[in-house]
Amino acid sequence: MKLVMENWRKHLTELDDFDLSTFKLKETLNPKIWTNDEINPEVAQKLMEITNDFWDGLDLKHVDIVDIIITGSIANYNWTEMSDIDLHILVNFADVDENTDLVGAFFRNVRANWNKTHNIMIKGHEVEVYVQDASEPHVSTGVYSLSRNEWEIRPTYEDVTIDETQVARKADCLMDLVDRVENEYNRGDYPEAYEEAIRIRDKIRNFRKCGLETGGEFSPENLAFKVLRRNGYLGKLTQMRHDAYDHMMSLNGGCHPEPGIRVKIG
Secondary structure, rough: OOOHHHHHHHHHHHHOOOOHHOOOOOOOOOOOEEEEEEHHHHHHHHHHHHHHHHHHHHOOOOOEEEEEEEEEHOOOOOOOOOOOOEEEEEHHHHHHOOOHHHHHHHHHHHHHHHHHOOEEEOOOOEEEEEEEEEEOOOOOOOOOEOOOOOOEEEEOOOOOOOOHHHHHHHHHHHHHHHHHHHHHHHOOOHHHHHHHHHHHHHHHHHHHHHHHHHHHHOOOHHHHHHHHHOOOOHHHHHHHHHHHHHHHHHHOOOOOOOOOOOOOOO
């Protein structure tokens, strides 16, 4: 009970310190990226270069890129100074292999490794590369095609009301799940921590997906996900999964005495 109360107080402090007003709409698109709702040509050129370098490194010359898009808050009115530039490369997974689940797992690993080893900033915003199956519906109210240099879905300014209580409640529940993984890790139960970290990762991913499909980008589920991404909890979960695995596979000593020490928070 004491540990539960300590976690609860810690969550309250972290959520109180988090400014949910940053999720509210701006009057214009990010002027560093867009001019009169059109993308800055210098930004577009650099993003195309990043895409080409990323794709060339995969040795998948027989697979055509269907489209290259920018999406997420950077392509909408809810951008902040902390928004990433979400760069999605659309391909037909079936063109890579008939086992599209395996292809998806391959691209997720490649994407995670690439984003972990690179810290590319454009106009103060970090570039995050994704590979998406072209047949997968993309839930967003702002989608810009770099390939065609035009909006696929042009964002519109609509006043929204954010249920801050719901966001905080859902974020707290997710943070508690991550803390439980940390407790298992600290006890030295690395197999359980590893398996639980995978389960919680998938749960959070589905949690966000459901929120986007039912309530859009301002759903409490999606905003709670963003809280965890900004306050470092998602990074901590990923690092604990990696470190727990390393401990499981090591002999005569572990890799890191404390979880998450290499996590970059931002």
